[in-house]
Amino acid sequence: xxxxxxxxxxxxxxxxxxxxxxxxxxxxxxxxxxxxxxxxxxxxxxxxxxxxxxxxxxxxxxxxxxxxxxxxxxxxxxxxxxxxxxxxxxxxxxxxxxxxxxxxxxxxxxxxxxxxxxxxxxxxxxxxxxxxxxxxxxxxxxxxxxxxxxxxxxxxxxxxxxxxxxxxxxxxxxxxxxxxxxxxxxxxxxxxxxxxxxxxxxxxxxxxxxxxxxxxxxxxxxxxxxx
Amino acid sequence: xxxxxxxxxxxxxxxxxxxxxxxxxxxxxxxxxxxxxxxxxxxxxxxxxxxxxxxxxxxxxxxxxxxxxxxxxxxxxxxxxxxxxxxxxxxxxxxxxxxxxxxxxxxxxxxxxxxxxxxxxxxxxxxxxxxxxxxxxxxxxxxxxxxxxxxxxxxxxxxxxxxxxxxxxxxxxxxxxxxxxxxxxxxxxxxxxxxxxxxxxxxxxxxxxxxxxxxxxxxxxxxx
Numbered sequence: 001x002x003x004x005x006x007x008x009x010x011x012x013x014x015x016x017x018x019x020x021x022x023x024x025x026x027x028x029x030x031x032x033x034x035x036x037x038x039x040x041x042x043x044x045x046x047x048x049x050x051x052x053x054x055x056x057x058x059x060x061x062x063x064x065x066x067x068x069x070x071x072x073x074x075x076x077x078x079x080x081x082x083x084x085x086x087x088x089x090x091x092x093x094x095x096x097x098x099x100x101x102x103x104x105x106x107x108x109x110x111x112x113x114x115x116x117x118x119x120x121x122x123x124x125x126x127x128x129x130x131x132x133x134x135x136x137x138x139x140x141x142x143x144x145x146x147x148x149x150x151x152x153x154x155x156x157x158x159x160x161x162x163x164x165x166x167x168x169x170x171x172x173x174x175x176x177x178x179x180x181x182x183x184x185x186x187x188x189x190x191x192x193x194x195x196x197x198x199x200x201x202x203x204x205x206x207x208x209x210x211x212x213x214x215x216x217x218x219x220x221x222x223x224x225x226x227x
Numbered sequence: 228x229x230x231x232x233x234x235x236x237x238x239x240x241x242x243x244x245x246x247x248x249x250x251x252x253x254x255x256x257x258x259x260x261x262x263x264x265x266x267x268x269x270x271x272x273x274x275x276x277x278x279x280x281x282x283x284x285x286x287x288x289x290x291x292x293x294x295x296x297x298x299x300x301x302x303x304x305x306x307x308x309x310x311x312x313x314x315x316x317x318x319x320x321x322x323x324x325x326x327x328x329x330x331x332x333x334x335x336x337x338x339x340x341x342x343x344x345x346x347x348x349x350x351x352x353x354x355x356x357x358x359x360x361x362x363x364x365x366x367x368x369x370x371x372x373x374x375x376x377x378x379x380x381x382x383x384x385x386x387x388x389x390x391x392x393x394x395x396x397x398x399x400x401x402x403x404x405x406x407x408x409x410x411x412x413x414x415x416x417x418x419x420x421x422x423x424x425x426x427x428x429x430x431x432x433x434x435x436x437x438x439x440x441x442x443x444x445x446x447x448x449x450x451x
Contacts, residue, residue, distance in 0.1 A: 050348050076351040089346050102350075102363075106355075106359070108363065
């Protein structure tokens with residue numbers, strides 16, 4: 001499902017951080033686990049194409065996304081990867097419905113408030129967002145926001161899903177509910193999901209394979225092979 | 228009497244053009260300054276702010292030196308295109324444009340810097356081109372801040388006096404804008420004309436300022 005080996009060094013005046021990882025894993029549910037500042041988010045950004053590795057390669061869901069030796073680097077917009085940001089990154093100037101329809105529409109104009117789309121209607125129904133579809137992100141509850149962001153990403157029929165600490169912004173009861181919903185969703189869609197987390201509950205509940213990262217290095221791997 | 232309305236329409240024409248040109252140049256400059264990591268960007272920002280600080284007459288003098296008939300640029304424009312900016316309303320547009328420029332690019336820069344880079348990244352992973360991201364995410368989110376700056380620039384261009392007088396002069400019906408007409412009317416003792424002109428200018432300026440503050444208020448509400 002995923003095979004990668006990469007190196008990325010970030011330098012700022014105050015600190016220098018190096019991520020150096022290599023592993024392969026065939027499970028559909030991969031959890032990247034580690035304390036904050038360990039490089040988890042950077043890894044996700046590298047997978048999503050929001051940052052470029054210095055060297056190495058990334059193969060995900062049967063496609064090569066990056067390969068320094070062969071000068072391959074698919075831009076983020078061609079990777080067909082759903083990316084759920086930690087604080088969801090919903091577009092504040094658009095309603096929930098417009099947010100979900102956002103990627104379906106090409107060109108320079110945003111989808112209209114009443115854009116007709118069966119796919120949008122299906123995702124609204126699937127995530128029980130029909131009543132909230134004309135609200136703006138600041139009017140939505142935490143759970144609705146997350147479901148809107150998920151629908152916006154999944155409507156693009158991605159080849160894989162990346163989730164950046166998806167439950168950290170939710171209160172505990174809702175957190176458990178969303179965990180279950182996400183696990184169900186993964187088995188229905190049957191596409192690879194890679195989640196980063198520092199919550200031990202996610203270890204038990206979500207993961208089939210776990211990659212432990214500490215300080216930019218691989219500290220351990222369950223159900224995978226280090227490279 | 229009707230000369231007051233001619234001056235008003237000329238002023239609106241000059242201020243309108245100056246604002247339209249600044250919409251493109253000021254927004255582009257603001258976006259560039261917000262995004263570039265060039266080391267000299269703060270110096271560039273200060274240099275571009277100069278027109279706001281310098282006396283308009285000094286600015287007008289510089290413009291005369293730069294585009295006057297005897298200057299390199301001015302004679303080139305005249306020889307190749309037959310364009311002369313001195314004593315024309317286009318010259319007044321140039322003067323207003325430069326004086327009002329900082330009022331557009333500065334708020335535009337601030338507005339662009341407020342847009343979270345993560346929202347643009349979200350657009351990227353959803354498959355959008357950089358151009359689409361600018362027009363569908365960045366610009367709509369920065370738009371109200373830009374608009375408030377444009378309104379102020381319009382008001383500033385409407386009130387422009389010094390630089391305009393230096394470069395375009397005061398030809399009634401051709402380059403005599405409202406603010407210059409007020410000066411001429413007072414100088415020649417036409418008090419009733421002066422009163423009318425002053426009243427018109429005040430009403431236009433107050434309208435613009437009220438719109439600007441209303442826009443920035445509803446901008447804050449949307450962000451909350």
